[in-house]
Structures are given as structure tokens and as C-alpha cells.
Amino acid sequence: MQITSKLPNVGTTIFTVMSAMANEYGAINLSQGFPNFPTSERLNDLVTEHLRVGHNQYAPMMGVRELQEQIAHKIKLMYGVEVDPIQEVTITSGATEGLFTSIAALVHRGEEVIILEPAYDSYRPAIEVVGGVPVIYQLFAPDFKIDWDAVQALITERTRMIVINTPTNPTGAAFSPEDMQALERITADTNILVLSDEVYEHLIYDGLEHQSVLRYPKLRERSLAVYSFGKTFHKTGWRIGYCVAPPELTAEFRKVHQFNTFSINTPIQYALADFLKDPREYLELPDFFQKKRDFFLQQLEGSRLKPLTCSGTYFHLFDYSEISDMPEREFAAWMTREIGVAAIPVSAFYSNGHNNGVIRLCFAKTESTLKAATERLQSM
Numbered sequence: 001m002q003i004t005s006k007l008p009n010v011g012t013t014i015f016t017v018m019s020a021m022a023n024e025y026g027a028i029n030l031s032q033g034f035p036n037f038p039t040s041e042r043l044n045d046l047v048t049e050h051l052r053v054g055h056n057q058y059a060p061m062m063g064v065r066e067l068q069e070q071i072a073h074k075i076k077l078m079y080g081v082e083v084d085p086i087q088e089v090t091i092t093s094g095a096t097e098g099l100f101t102s103i104a105a106l107v108h109r110g111e112e113v114i115i116l117e118p119a120y121d122s123y124r125p126a127i128e129v130v131g132g133v134p135v136i137y138q139l140f141a142p143d144f145k146i147d148w149d150a151v152q153a154l155i156t157e158r159t160r161m162i163v164i165n166t167p168t169n170p171t172g173a174a175f176s177p178e179d180m181q182a183l184e185r186i187t188a189d190t191n192i193l194v195l196s197d198e199v200y201e202h203l204i205y206d207g208l209e210h211q212s213v214l215r216y217p218k219l220r221e222r223s224l225a226v227y228s229f230g231k232t233f234h235k236t237g238w239r240i241g242y243c244v245a246p247p248e249l250t251a252e253f254r255k256v257h258q259f260n261t262f263s264i265n266t267p268i269q270y271a272l273a274d275f276l277k278d279p280r281e282y283l284e285l286p287d288f289f290q291k292k293r294d295f296f297l298q299q300l301e302g303s304r305l306k307p308l309t310c311s312g313t314y315f316h317l318f319d320y321s322e323i324s325d326m327p328e329r330e331f332a333a334w335m336t337r338e339i340g341v342a343a344i345p346v347s348a349f350y351s352n353g354h355n356n357g358v359i360r361l362c363f364a365k366t367e368s369t370l371k372a373a374t375e376r377l378q379s380m
């Protein structure tokens with residue numbers, strides 16, 4: 001039997017590869033982005049409670065009403081905008097499903113989707129598997145600044161969508177109001193949709209405000225905004241998130257969602273609806289993670305890893321040019337084996353494997369893990 005791959009150039013994700021290597025060599029894993037600190041027991045108890053009261057059958061396809069409503073409250077509190085919980089909020093199996101379903105539902109064969117690299121690794125294969133054409137605009141270290149006129153120059157009559165991600169994985173950059181206004185300008189009077197990956201909406205530092213597409217009326221009407229409870233409440237294994245989009249986009253989104261996952265884990269949806277009633281659970285996150293970032297940087301002071309700027313996410317980039325001129329993949333593998341700390345090569349986020357000579361380290365870890373890791377990193 002002959003199989004013709006739809007994704008001939010896709011291998012195993014770099015996160016899986018580097019976490020496996022960390023396990024193999026017993027290295028401290030600062031590669032894949034997930035927290036290693038204890039996560040909310042209250043939220044665990046709420047799930048147990050809802051299991052016990054019998055919330056164990058199919059949830060509604062679009063999500064449990066109570067959760068849709070709590071999400072709408074949260075959006076009002078965070079961004080000052082009203083969204084219709086029933087017509088505009090769909091619960092998804094993590095942001096990953098939200099991203100994939102958005103692309104599958106709205107990008108037709110041969111249509112172009114602009115992505116900004118370094119880009120999260122799921123965008124491109126999702127576009128390719130539905131027959132779309134990724135159009136790449138590359139950003140470079142140290143500041144990964146976006147020239148929106150250059151992005152506009154990539155727009156053709158076939159452009160269907162632009163994917164953005166702020167705060168940005170892996171760069172740690174955060175879009176400014178000027179970036180959002182530029183995006184508004186270049187999409188005005190077009191049929192271009194915006195797919196806005198906002199999984200790190202609460203992980204933003206130094207007093208900056210998250211620039212959600214939901215805050216910008218002209219962007220909001222053409223946008224699907226994707227979020228992750230895994231990231232927000234430190235339960236990346238629960239696989240739950242949501243997509244917010246105007247009713248006519250949500251209707252198309254749900255046509256695919258219903259045949260992709262049908263609906264999402266019922267007791268977890270009820271538990272999250274209860275948990276969201278206390279906004280402190282997410283309002284305290286910037287402070288919590290900024291402290292971790294600052295502790296991590298302080299522990300690395302004087303090291304030969306030179307920090308770039310991290311305004312958001314729980315990832316920090318470091319320039320290793322004082323230590324080695326190896327390409328990033330090689331350097332990350334060497335560091336995992338020889339130094340005992342696993343990292344992500346940022347080249348994995350570029351389709352042509354561009355090397356900036358920087359690695360990504362995740363600081364969503366306990367102080368003792370960060371201390372042990374930075375002691376090793378100081379020895380390089």
C-alpha cells in the first residue's frame with residue numbers, strides 16, 4: 001500500500017523531541033512550556049464535585065452555558081467589551097483545537113495565510129493540511145520588530161487570513177497599540193480574517209496591557225481569538241480552551257468543531273465555570289510570573305547566556321554567542337547532554353530553520369528547579 005503524506009515535511013514536534021531528550025539524559029527540563037509547581041487544589045476539588053453530582057454525559061457542542069457566560073464576564077472585566085456567550089464563545093479542546101478548527105473552517109484550498117515567524121509550530125501544518133498556502137514573514141533577533149508595511153506587501157487577492165500571537169511564543173514580545181492599529185489599517189476594506197492566538201493573555205509584565213483583538217472593534221469583526229485554560233490555570237494536560245468570534249464566523253467554526261471533537265469534557269467545564277467566579281485567579285498571574293522571570297534572570301546574572309527582552313509568556317530567550325557558534329539545534333542538544341538543562345532551539349519556529357544563535361528557556365518552574373538549572377547554566 002502506498003501512502004502519500006499530506007504533511008511530508010512534518011516530523012515530531014520539537015517540544016516532544018526535547019522533553020524526551022531531557023528524560024533520556026536526566027536533564028532539568030526548561031524546554032517544553034508547562035509548569036512544574038503544584039496547581040490549584042480548589043480547581044481539582046471542583047472537578048471531583050462535578051463528577052460526583054453526575055455531570056458525566058456529553059456537554060453541549062458549543063460548550064456548557066455556565067462556562068460560556070463566565071468567559072463573557074471575564075472578557076468584559078479584562079477588555080471592557082460585551083460578547084454574546086451563546087453566539088460568540090465556543091469551548092475547545094485546548095487552544096490547539098481552536099487554531100486548527102478556525103483554519104479548517106475558513107481557509108479554502110489555494111488561499112493564502114500570512115504567518116509571522118518565529119511562529120508557534122501548529123499554524124503551518126494546519127494551513128497545509130487543508131490545502132492553504134502559508135505565506136511567511138520573518139522577524140529576527142534581538143527585537144523581532146514587525147514592519148507592517150512589509151506585511152502589507154505580502155497581501156494578494158488570495159489572502160484569506162493573518163495569524164498573530166501576542167504575547168508571542170517563542171520571542172516573549174508583546175504587541176503594542178501601534179501594532180494593532182497597523183493591523184487594523186492593513187486589513188481595512190479587505191476580506192482578510194485575523195486568527196489571534198492569545199493563550200498568554202495573562203502572562204504580560206512590566207505594567208504592559210495585553211492587546212486583545214477584542215479591544216479593537218474593526219479587528220474584532222474579522223477575528224477569531226483563541227485562548228487556553230491549560231496555560232491560564234496551569235493544567236496543560238486538561239486540554240481545554242475557547243474561541244471567541246462574531247456569530248457568522250462562530251457558525252462556520254462550529255460546523256467543523258462538531259465533527260472534530262463534538263464537545264469537550266463536561267465536569268471540567270462546570271468546574272471552570274465555578275472557578276472563574278473569582279477573578280483573582282487570573283488577575284494575579286502577571287505578578288506571579290513576573291516574579292519568576294525576575295528571579296530567573298537574577299540567578300543568571302554574570303552568566304555567558306545573554307538575555308533578550310521578555311515582556312510576556314513564560315519563555316525567555318538567551319543569546320549564547322559568547323559560549324558557542326554551534327547552530328541552535330546542536331547547541332540545545334549539547335546543553336541537554338553535557339550541562340543537564342534542556343532548551344528549545346528557536347530555529348524550530350522558522351520554516352527555513354533560520355538561526356539567530358538563541359535558545360528558549362521556560363521559567364514556569366519552582367524556585368528550586370530554577371535555582372538548580374541556573375547553577376548548571378552558570379557553569380557554561
Ligand code: PMP
Nearest residue numbers: 094095096120169199228230241
Ligand atoms: N498557542 C501557543 C502560542 C502556545 O504556546 C500553545 C502551547 N500551549 C498553544 C497555542 C496551545 O495551547 P493548548 O495547550 O491550550 O492547546
Ligand code: GLN
Nearest residue numbers: 015016031032033034169
Ligand atoms: N506550547 C508549549 C511550548 O511552546 C508546548 C505545547 C506542546 O508541547 N504541544 O512549549
